[in-house]
Amino acid sequence: MSDSFVTVCRVGDLTEGQGRTVVVDDRLVAIFLVSGEYRAIDDLCPHQGASLGAGCVEDGEVYCPWHGWRFRLSDGKWADNPRLGIDVFETRVVGEEVQVRVGGGK
Numbered sequence: 876m877s878d879s880f881v882t883v884c885r886v887g888d889l890t891e892g893q894g895r896t897v898v899v900d901d902r903l904v905a906i907f908l909v910s911g912e913y914r915a916i917d918d919l920c921p922h923q924g925a926s927l928g929a930g931c932v933e934d935g936e937v938y939c940p941w942h943g944w945r946f947r948l949s950d951g952k953w954a955d956n957p958r959l960g961i962d963v964f965e966t967r968v969v970g971e972e973v974q975v976r977v978g979g980g981k
């Protein structure tokens with residue numbers, strides 16, 4: 876697995892609160908634009924594997940589209956039990972490119 880940033884979309888491709896699923900180093904990553912910042916988390920819901928990139932965002936949390944489990948986009952914690960969580964990945968904007976790094980997951 877690479878430890879470098881990978882371009883996943885361009886600034887302006889996502890609207891506020893919108894997510895999408897991208898592939899970074901053979902891994903599915905859900906990326907969102909929230910309050911003007913890009914957030915990236917593991918795309919697979921740990922419950923039954925739904926794509927979190929298709930979920931709705933509210934108050935900094937994404938709702939899984941299948942059964943509504945909520946995950947905080949800031950740290951990947953499951954809102955109903957913060958002892959559990961999913962990976963969160965570093966993002967950055969370089970020029971017009973939005974980039975994600977999965978190798979250095981937080």
Ligand code: FES
Nearest residue numbers: 920922923939942
């Ligand atoms: S698959 Fe995500 S809550 Fe069930």
